[in-house]
Amino acid sequence: MKNGTFQSRREFLRECAIGALAVGAGKYAFVADSKVNPPSVTGAKSKVVIARDPALYANSSNPDEARVQKLLDEAMQTFFQTSDPVSPWKKIVRPGEVVGLKINTIAGPGLSTHPVFVAAICERLQQSGVKAGNIIVWDRTNDELDRVGYRLSNDPNHIRYTGTDAKGIGYDETVFTAGAIQTRLSNLLTRACDCMINLPILKHHVGSGVTLSLKNMYGVNDNPSKFHANNCCPGIADLNLLSPIRNKFRFVVADAMTGCFAGGPGYKPQYAWKYNGIMVASDPVAIDHTAWQIIEKKRAEMGVNTLAQAGTPPKYIAVAADPQHRLGTDDPDRIGLVEI
Amino acid sequence: MTAPFLRRFILAIIASSVLSLATGCHRHSDSSASFFPESGEASGWTKLPEVRTFAPDQLSDYIDGDAEKYLQAGVRSTSTADYKLKDQIQLTVDLYTMSNSAGAKSIFESEPPMNAQTPSLGDAARLYSQSLIFRKGRYLVRMVAYQDSPELTQAMFNLGVAIEKRLPR
Secondary structure (H helix, E strand, O other), rough: OOHHHHHHHHHHHHHHHHHHHHHOOOOOOHHHHHOOOOOEEEHHOEEEEEEEEEOOOOOOOOOHHHHHHHHHHHHHHHHHHOOOHHHHHHOOOOOOEEEEEEOOOOOOOOOOHHHHHHHHHHHHHHOOOHHHHHHHEEEHHHHHHHHHOOOOOOOOOOOOOEEEOOOOEEOOOOOOEEEEEOOOHHHHHHHHHHHEEEEEEEEOOOOOOOEOOOHHHHHHHHHHHHHHHHHHHHHHHHHHHOOOHHEEEEEEEEEEEEEEEEOOOOHHHEEEEEEEEEEEEEEEEHHHHHHHHHHHHHHHHOOOOOOOOOOOOOHHHHHHOOOOOOOOOOHHHEEEEEEO | OOOOHHHHHHHHHHHHHHHHHHHHHHHHOOOOHHHHHOOOOOEEEEEEEEEEEOOOHHHHHHHHHHHHHHHHHHEEEEEEEEEOOOEEEEEEEEEEEEOHHHHHHHHHHOOOOOEOOOOOOOOOEOOOOOEEEEEEEEEEEEEEEEOOOHHHHHHHHHHHHHHHOOOOO
């Protein structure tokens, strides 16, 4: 992996014991603080965990339900240094909070956050004490959710699956200014949810180069097309700096089971591959930087030129880490990558 | 009917016919839904009823950041329909109407060919195990299947032929 940032689990634990202890201590405050003072700012490394299972799909078009649950547990338990699959979720969501799971469904059934992956997360959230009615799985439109296989529901006694365009939801009247662009945010984020877990997809993007956690917030606002200029830079970083997004963001659990190394963000099967992974982090910049390295590696393997050569370097990542944004770290020496 | 009125009526019909011929391509592009073959027209394929059409300023709602590339290449409209192959394989067909053939060609050639087959279809085509893309004149057609099967590649090609026949030069 580029820059030699990928380490074995043992090396990681030895080299960043302080960071691991901080995470391992499992104080909710660590995660809560991470959005304002990510580990990179506090001096610890930003941990990114990638769990992979080569048999995830077996011989099917869909990932195996039991293996997805197991892989999710491995990733979360490694990140939070616990042997218990439920306790990590207690460190992310406080009792009584309404949690929004921001999925990514714009590319349709082939390259969207898998329903089986979301189901595995909802299972653990409920076991950790979150009521079903306090979980909202959402994206921009009902149509996109429906096409990917989510059963739409707005029943407050059950897990809700809804788009911002559903009747009675829409965008908040408050107009925010992100850099030079005015925008409005989904009421699901600003009013319905107390916190948000980001569930993006590992994808190439023809504009930004990479789309994982930070770019997934383009599904939160009402005018994402306004943020695409100049390789989505500084649009992505500016949008993520808005207080409702920054303050409600808690954690990234990325569906990297199928990735896309070119032709993104739409689904083009010839550029998709089974990465068979789940990626987790509290630092959205560190995980995006890691996704960038994965995509570059796959492009090289497939004989496709680099993102820089293609004219789409993911320059938004460095901007998200700069002193004006401070959304996390893009410094490979400050990213502690654990692969399992 | 009086003679002057009859003359005006005949002249109006002639003028209307001339205008229709002159603007024929444009009228076709406005009814791109008709370019999608009906169920059974290509063996094994069932067309779902809905055809969605996106104007250029709505395209990013459908294909996110990809829209920029199509806008720069002069996209006029985009229509999409879903098909099923023997009730098992889901497939989406996107039909992009560009302002000219150069626009369709620029999109087609902007994508890495990888190890595509290049069947004779339209002006140029690339066929993969789960995808087919081809262009004809100012039209660009992309098919994407969400499952795989041994018969899919040939079936996609057959559906492509049925679409190609409907596209005007």
